[in-house]
Amino acid sequence: MTELTQSQTWNELKAHTKNLPHMRVLFAEDKLRFDTMSTSACGLFLDYSKNRANNETLSLLFKLADETKLAAKIKAMFGGDVINTTEKRAVLHTALRAKPEQKIMLDGTNIVEEVQQTQAQMATFVTAITSGSWKGYTGKSITDIVSIGIGGSFLGPKIVSQALRPYWNKALNCHFVGNVDGTSITEKLKPLDAETTLFIMSSKSFATQETLTNTLSAKEWFMSNGASQEDIAQHFVAVTSNVAKATEFGIDADNIFPMWDWVGGRYSLWSAIGLPIALMIGMDNFRELLDGAHEMDKHFANTPLSENMPVIMGLFSLLYGNFHNAQSHVVLTYDHYLRGLPAYFQQLDMESNGKSVTLDGTHVDFSTGPVIWGGEGTNGQHAYHQLLHQGTALIPADFIMPLKSHNPLGEHHIQLASNCFAQTQALMQGRSYEEALAELEGSDLSIDEKSTLAKHKEMQGNKPSNTILMDKLTPGTLGSLIALYEHRTFVQGAIWNINSFDQWGVELGKTLGNDVLARLGAEQDASELDSSTNGLINMFRQESI
Numbered sequence: 230m231t232e233l234t235q236s237q238t239w240n241e242l243k244a245h246t247k248n249l250p251h252m253r254v255l256f257a258e259d260k261l262r263f264d265t266m267s268t269s270a271c272g273l274f275l276d277y278s279k280n281r282a283n284n285e286t287l288s289l290l291f292k293l294a295d296e297t298k299l300a301a302k303i304k305a306m307f308g309g310d311v312i313n314t315t316e317k318r319a320v321l322h323t324a325l326r327a328k329p330e331q332k333i334m335l336d337g338t339n340i341v342e343e344v345q346q347t348q349a350q351m352a353t354f355v356t357a358i359t360s361g362s363w364k365g366y367t368g369k370s371i372t373d374i375v376s377i378g379i380g381g382s383f384l385g386p387k388i389v390s391q392a393l394r395p396y397w398n399k400a401l402n403c404h405f406v407g408n409v410d411g412t413s414i415t416e417k418l419k420p421l422d423a424e425t426t427l428f429i430m431s432s433k434s435f436a437t438q439e440t441l442t443n444t445l446s447a448k449e450w451f452m453s454n455g456a457s458q459e460d461i462a463q464h465f466v467a468v469t470s471n472v473a474k475a476t477e478f479g480i481d482a483d484n485i486f487p488m489w490d491w492v493g494g495r496y497s498l499w500s501a502i503g504l505p506i507a508l509m510i511g512m513d514n515f516r517e518l519l520d521g522a523h524e525m526d527k528h529f530a531n532t533p534l535s536e537n538m539p540v541i542m543g544l545f546s547l548l549y550g551n552f553h554n555a556q557s558h559v560v561l562t563y564d565h566y567l568r569g570l571p572a573y574f575q576q577l578d579m580e581s582n583g584k585s586v587t588l589d590g591t592h593v594d595f596s597t598g599p600v601i602w603g604g605e606g607t608n609g610q611h612a613y614h615q616l617l618h619q620g621t622a623l624i625p626a627d628f629i630m631p632l633k634s635h636n637p638l639g640e641h642h643i644q645l646a647s648n649c650f651a652q653t654q655a656l657m658q659g660r661s662y663e664e665a666l667a668e669l670e671g672s673d674l675s676i677d678e679k680s681t682l683a684k685h686k687e688m689q690g691n692k693p694s695n696t697i698l699m700d701k702l703t704p705g706t707l708g709s710l711i712a713l714y715e716h717r718t719f720v721q722g723a724i725w726n727i728n729s730f731d732q733w734g735v736e737l738g739k740t741l742g743n744d745v746l747a748r749l750g751a752e753q754d755a756s757e758l759d760s761s762t763n764g765l766i767n768m769f770r771q772e773s774i
């Protein structure tokens with residue numbers, strides 16, 4: 230048993246959450262609910278009134294945060310303490326967006342200086358590429374960027390570039406390769422011209438199989454187009470914490486952008502891993518992205534817990550996972566440019582909080598990170614919202630929408646907004662059996678048919694959601710939004726007392742993968758493996774069903 234579940238507050242929450250009235254009642258009882266359960270910070274507005282909570286719920290949640298020393302843990306992260314205990318590392322992605330004049334000491338070094346040097350290196354490179362002064366091996370300027378990386382080295386650059394499409398440099402295009410499936414890189418390279426293509430190989434470890442394989446194939450493609458070994462320097466750069474391996478791989482030392490072990494892969498877009506973003510939107514906009522995140526950092530570090538946006542969101546997520554048996558959480562972005570954001574938050578949260586032991590190795594006796602999924606509105610309404618409304622699983626939802634569109638067109642945006650708000654309303658209030666029956670009054674169905682159909686049309690409601698609004702989707706508001714979710718993830722891990730910053734769970738697959746790879750290629754017998762793995766290996770070798 231863990232201290233957490235033995236605590237009085239935890240057990241008070243357990244009892245309390247069983248007796249809360251329906252949200253319909255909570256709204257009816259308090260006309261000011263929206264005003265009191267909403268807050269603004271860093272260009273974002275959070276409406277958290279459509280949650281299963283009253284003042285007592287909130288005070289119990291904040292008490293739990295106090296008892297688990299959340300404020301001290303926030304301070305420890307920003308202060309560079311070794312909170313990633315299993316890898317003996319600090320967690321300082323916040324330093325990547327610190328102001329140049331700030332001092333953040335780590336092992337006797339002010340790491341802000343290193344960050345600023347790398348940003349200057351990025352700025353010089355971005356100018357060279359976007360001005361056209363950087364020439365390829367036939368003297369042409371670069372027109373296409375191919376970013377090769379996976380996980381945080383893929384999702385960050387890809388999804389943030391996609392989200393900031395209105396800010397793109399018109400003379401450049403970017404392409405993202407992650408999966409080791411040959412189809413991915415083949416399809417991406419098909420339309421490209423080696424003379425005007427630049428590859429950015431992003432790998433913090435410089436040891437990820439997919440990224441190394443894809444980069445080797447990119448090199449072969451490049452050379453097959455008439456280039457020679459010495460032309461590599463003009464068309465390949467690398468972002469890594471393993472400079473020695475990148476140099477050994479053949480990347481020119483001047484073309485290597487450093488990153489550090491105190492930045493986790495899923496928290497790294499703010500580093501030179503974000504180079505593709507900076508190339509596409511320009512360094513000024515990239516710095517605005519950093520500034521947005523920095524504003525959220527200051528809010529998170531300095532705001533009392535009860536008014537702290539990441540704390541509020543993290544506590545509600547924990548409430549549903551631990552006291553309402555919610556196994557997943559859905560992120561619904563009512564903006565086409567943000568269509569990739571749920572996938573980004575999926576890695577951020579699931580690779581951080583998909584853990585089952587506390588810091589001292591004790592197995593947890595409570596739920597930890599939920600499944601994070603989602604997509605763009607209004608498409609989801611025609612795909613999975615049925616389950617959100619009438620399924621048996623409770624799935625808390627975050628709705629995210631800019632109030633202004635980059636593409637104001639007729640009635641489109643007002644209809645988008647009406648769908649977004651109406652979905653949160655329907656989830657909250659549902660439709661009673663009596664209301665469903667009343668709607669069938671005028672129909673020519675029999676009484677029994679009306680009664681049965683009304684039961685099918687009944688919707689429990691009381692389904693919780695947060696709504697996050699921003700004035701407009703800009704580099705600044707996007708930076709604040711992503712940092713908000715980074716800290717929301719931190720809050721939950723801190724209260725659960727787990728390590729949100731390692732990822733040992735992905736190691737076994739990699740190790741076994743290397744063994745299976747050897748067996749797939751060789752004729753060596755795999756019969757000592759389980760019969761399924763052995764059978765699958767043999768099927769692959771025979772290449773026939």
Ligand SMILES: O=P(O)(O)OC[C@H]1O[C@](O)(CO)[C@@H](O)[C@@H]1O
Pocket residue numbers: 379380381382431432433434435436437440493494495580732735
């Ligand atoms: O940047 P690297 O070292 O190639 O790692 C890629 C990804 O693999 C992981 O280490 C494991 O999925 C992620 O955390 C990381 O973003």
